[in-house]
Structure formats: structure tokens, C-alpha cells
Amino acid sequence: MIGTPGRATAVALLGLTGRLVDIEAALTNQKPGLKLVGLPDAALREAQVRVRSAIEHSGFEMPSRHLTVNLSPAALPKHGSAFDLGIAVAVLVTQGVIAPAAVDGVVHLGELGLDGRLRPVPGVLPSVLAARANGRRTVVVPTANEAEASLVSGVRVVAVPSLRELAIAHGAELESVPVEPVPDRAVAAGEPPAPELAEVVGNPEAVEAMLVAAAGAHHVLLVGPPGAGKTMLAARLPGLLPDLDESAALEATCVASLAGEAVPGGLRRRPPWQAPHHTATAAAIVGGGSSWIRPGAAARASGGVLFLDEAPEFSAAALDALRQPLESGEITVERAAVTARFPGRFQLVMAANPCPCGQFGSVDGACTCPAASRRRYLDRLSGPLLDRVDIRLRVDRVSAAQLRLRDERPGLDTASARARVLAARERAVARLTGTPWRVNGEVPGPWWRAGDRRLPPDVRQPLDLALERGTLTMRGYDRTLRLAWTVADLAGVVRPGRRELGTALTLRGAVR
Numbered sequence: 015m016i017g018t019p020g021r022a023t024a025v026a027l028l029g030l031t032g033r034l035v036d037i038e039a040a041l042t043n044q045k046p047g048l049k050l051v052g053l054p055d056a057a058l059r060e061a062q063v064r065v066r067s068a069i070e071h072s073g074f075e076m077p078s079r080h081l082t083v084n085l086s087p088a089a090l091p092k093h094g095s096a097f098d099l100g101i102a103v104a105v106l107v108t109q110g111v112i113a114p115a116a117v118d119g120v121v122h123l124g125e126l127g128l129d130g131r132l133r134p135v136p137g138v139l140p141s142v143l144a145a146r147a148n149g150r151r152t153v154v155v156p157t158a159n160e161a162e163a164s165l166v167s168g169v170r171v172v173a174v175p176s177l178r179e180l181a182i183a184h185g186a187e188l189e190s191v192p193v194e195p196v197p198d199r200a201v202a203a204g205e206p207p208a209p210e211l212a213e214v215v216g217n218p219e220a221v222e223a224m225l226v227a228a229a230g231a232h233h234v235l236l237v238g239p240p241g242a243g244k245t246m247l248a249a250r251l252p253g254l255l256p257d258l259d260e261s262a263a264l265e266a267t268c269v270a271s272l273a274g275e276a277v278p279g280g281l282r283r284r285p286p287w288q289a290p291h292h293t294a295t296a297a298a299i300v301g302g303g304s305s306w307i308r309p310g311a312a313a314r315a316s317g318g319v320l321f322l323d324e325a326p327e328f329s330a331a332a333l334d335a336l337r338q339p340l341e342s343g344e345i346t347v348e349r350a351a352v353t354a355r356f357p358g359r360f361q362l363v364m365a366a367n368p369c370p371c372g373q374f375g376s377v378d379g380a381c382t383c384p385a386a387s388r389r390r391y392l393d394r395l396s397g398p399l400l401d402r403v404d405i406r407l408r409v410d411r412v413s414a415a416q417l418r419l420r421d422e423r424p425g426l427d428t429a430s431a432r433a434r435v436l437a438a439r440e441r442a443v444a445r446l447t448g449t450p451w452r453v454n455g456e457v458p459g460p461w462w463r464a465g466d467r468r469l470p471p472d473v474r475q476p477l478d479l480a481l482e483r484g485t486l487t488m489r490g491y492d493r494t495l496r497l498a499w500t501v502a503d504l505a506g507v508v509r510p511g512r513r514e515l516g517t518a519l520t521l522r523g524a525v526r
Contacts, residue, residue: 020107021114023121023150024100025141026092029307029347029354030268032144034121036086037097039104044080050101052085055093055306064095064126065102072130072178073188074111081105091352093306095125096135099154102126102177103184116184120172121145123163124156130177132156133196136274139267142166154180158198161279162271198276208253208284212427213246216412220247223407223521225431228254229438230500231455232493233340233362233402235325237392238409239376244365247409248321251363253428254435255285255318262317265357269309269316285318288360292327296335299328301347301356312336313345313356325364326394333399336362340402343456361455362403366392378411404455404493405521438503454500459492462499469495473512476519486522494518 019040025032035052048062062083066076083101085092100122106112123141125133138159143166145153152170155163160173174180175195182188214221220236224247227234234251236244258266263281270286271277288311290299297303301310312320320336322328339345339358347354369388373379381388400406442454451457461467471478477494480486486494497518498510507514 018108018114020104020109020112022100022103022107022117023119024097024123025121025144026090027137027140027144027272028091028352029309029356030140030265030272031355032141032147033087033090034145034148034150035090035092035097035100037100037104038084038086039101039108040082040084041077041108042080042082046078046080048076048081048083050083050085052083052088053091054085054097055091057095058085058092058097061095061098061101061126064098064128065105067128068098068126068130068177069102069105071128072176072181073191074106074109074181077105077109081108094135094137095133096123096137096141098126099124099132099177099180103180106181106186111186112181112184119150119152121150121153123153123159126177127196129193131193131196132158132174132176132180134158134198137272138162139165139271139277142169142171143268145169154183157195162277165267165277165279165281198278208428209246209250210428211250211253211431212425214243214250214425217243217247217409219520220407220409221426223405224251224254225435225504226497226500226521227251227361227363227405228431228435229454229504230404230442230496231361231453232404232497232500233455234405234407235364235366235395235400235403236407236409237366237368239367239374239379239411240372242409242411244409245321245323248319248323248363248365249287250428251361252285252287252319254432255361256432256436256439257283258285258317262359266317269313269356273309273314286315287319287321288312288315289321289323292322292324294328294332296329296331299332300335300339300345300358301354303349307347307349307352307354309356310345312339312358312360315360316357318360320360320362322362322364325366326391330394330396333394334396337399337402340399364395364403366395368392368408375408376411401487401489401493404497406523407521408523434504437506438500441503441506442500454496454503457496459489459495462492462495467509469498469510469515473510473515476512477515480519490522494522497521 022037024035026035125135134156142163146169154172157173157175163171176193266282290311299310343359345356345358368374369383374381498515501514501517502510
């Protein structure tokens, strides 16, 4: 006689989108063994070995008949080891160890160790959010994932250290055997302090440009010789940004969880910082993989800053892959069987030398590069990509005179700069009330050229002239307008004038 199939529920993630997966375990009169079906990947197929060992080391016995485990819907790709716990629960239900009613409506997430202990898994936060969105109110997770799962309100989180303790929690009449829970991934002792803006010497135009970038969420390209302070400036941008709001903090924490980073408790409120190496592939930048699509550096930087040092050294494919998220604020990674979506609302900051040797245009160094080599070097940054970058600025090395002046007049500190940025953003929010946008960098060009936002002809004359001469594209025209409004917000001016527009044109300057 064949018994009643056992059932349990888990979650499959495609990007940050989760879908419930029904796990069915049924006994058949075939040769003893365990068969897993339902589009599992390689890591999930190995669950049959982990589940068998965990069940036996937890004091239970595997069925003496053939056991088929089906993951439904069968056409949905499934990856990772988070299904281990649900599979083991479904097996125990078939044996009568756990009553079917005890697991009805409960979502199980966790990887099993060979000794029956539960190990933490990535992506718990988006998985619990998906469970709540599908009406589930109880989720079982490993002890190490308890703090992360508890970030979701309206869901009862049951944290257990082992499969045996879970069976007891589901009503099995067993004696508890205390075990040491598997710890979570290592957590750094607090976030390191943000670099101080006052440490930047000289280049006041570049410092002001970073304030404009922070106030309006504008993308930046810094071009200058080695040692000019490009990386130093870029590293101070996150410290100028305000804390993430609830939605952005939840997105950033979900991406961090999916990427396998520890989430010890509490949403990530500070804007993230990602600085991939120039050898990174397009998949490493925007995300990729086969059946399991992992978030790339751009997704992990959502809500914060993506810094590309030595930008011309990145592959053309990696750079051009950023064009779509720069426009839409979303990263879409498509594969033959799956499509994953990640948030992509990051600020792009690129740093580049003016030529291969880095000395072109420097007053204290001679360039040895042929003219054709210089042209080709910055031409690695495609025109369509540069057109999406609002601020394009030349940064030069600091002179001894600037260093002496710095000793006499301390530079602008991070706290004061952030206060200016917050005030500018409040002015932008007041102006954008009733629209879907919150910062100037998100607003499309037609909005700035319509209604009472349209600047008088005498104010926009330099901008119209640049468009007629071909030094600005229409996209560049609109982005210069956005910059002018941000400059006005920083200055406390109601609307841009010739001065603010001139500053915007300077920040938009050509760097080739």
C-alpha cells in the first residue's frame, strides 16, 4: 500500500522576485532510493544526499521504498540549497513523523548539514517578503537567519537550529537534543566611518561638483592625471548622500541578502558603495549566471554609488551594459529559461586618465602618447554612455600654493556639506510634489521645458546656442537643464538664472 504524499512549501527566487514552490514527497513500490524532479540545478540535486544524511543523524529513518520528490511548478527553475529543509519536512510527513496539518501554510527555508543542523542561506529577506505577499504568515528559518527574517512585519518567524528541533516544534513526540546553532556569516564590527570631505586639498570646483552630484543624484565623470584625487573625491560622495528611505533601504538590504552578505539586523540605511575592478566582466557588473542569476555590482550599489576607477580599462561590453539601467533605474538580466530583475537606481562615478600615460594636459608632466593613442583612449567610453553622464569634469593635481592655502583655510567638512545637500533635496522635493520623482536627476527633459519651469529665452540662450552648434545633443540639453536646477537648489535660488546655467554648462564640459 502506498501512503499519502507529504507536502511542504519553500520559495524560489528570480532576482528579487519570489514564487512559492510546493514540495511533494511520495512513496512508490520501486527500488529504494530518492529521486528529485522539477528543474533543480546542480546544488539542489545534491540535496538528496544532504537530506538523507540529515534525517538519519536526527534520529529518523529514511523510507525503505522509492521516494520521489517533486518541486512544483515544474517549469520554474530552482536553485540553491534553501529547499533542503522543505524537502526533509515533506519526507517526514510521508513517514508520519510530522502531521500534515502542522505544516499547512508554513514556509520552510534552510540548508541542511550532514549532521542535521540548519545552515544559513542567502536571500532570506526577499523570500520572506514573497511568502507574506502570497498570504503565508509563518516561516521557518535557521537560527542564524532569524534577525534577517524578523525584519518583515506581519510574519511569525520560527528559528530552529536543527531538523530534530523543527520536528519537535511541529508536534513530533521526541526528546530534545541540544545542538550548537551554525553561526551566520562573519559580520563586520559596525560600518566604517565615511571618509571626511575636509581631507580633500585643492580642486574646489571638483568638491562643488560632488555636492551638485549628491544634491541631484547626477552621474559623474572625473578626468585627470594620476594623483589628482579622483578616487578620493568619489569615495566621499556616499558620505554626502542622505540616509535611504524605507523603500530604498529594503531594496538595498534584499540585494545584500541575495548576494550572500550578512544582514545582522535592521535595514541598511546608508547608501552602499561598490567599486569593481576594471577586469570585471559585464555579468559581474550588472549580474548574471545561468539558472541562478546573481546580482552584480550595479545592483548591489542601488541607492548608493557605483565607482568605476580607470573606466576606459573596463571592457566595452561591461560599460555599455550600464546604459539601460542608467535610463530606467532597473537591471534586467535575461536568459533562455528565466528573466531576473534587480533595482538599478545608482549614481555612476567614473574616473579616467586623459591618456594611456596619464600626463596629457598636466602642467607638471609631459605626455608621451601619440595623438591617435590619446583619442582612442577616451573613445573607449562610448558617446551614448557619456551622454548619460551629467557632470564631466577635469581634475588637476594639487599645487604647493593650494596646499598652503588649505592650511590657512580648512576645507568644507562632510557634515556641513551634507546639510547643504539635504536642504537642496528638500527644495527639489517641494517642487516635485505630485510627480513620481524625488530628485532632479530622475526628472525627464520635457518636464523641465514645459509650463512655468521653462526658462526665459535670454537665460537659456547659451544652451540653445550649444545645441545649434552641435556641441550638445538633445539629451545633453535636458541634462544641463537638470544640472542648472540642482545648482539653483544648492544656492537657495528659486529658479536658475544665467549664472546657474553657466555653472551647469561648465560641469557638463567636454573632456575628450
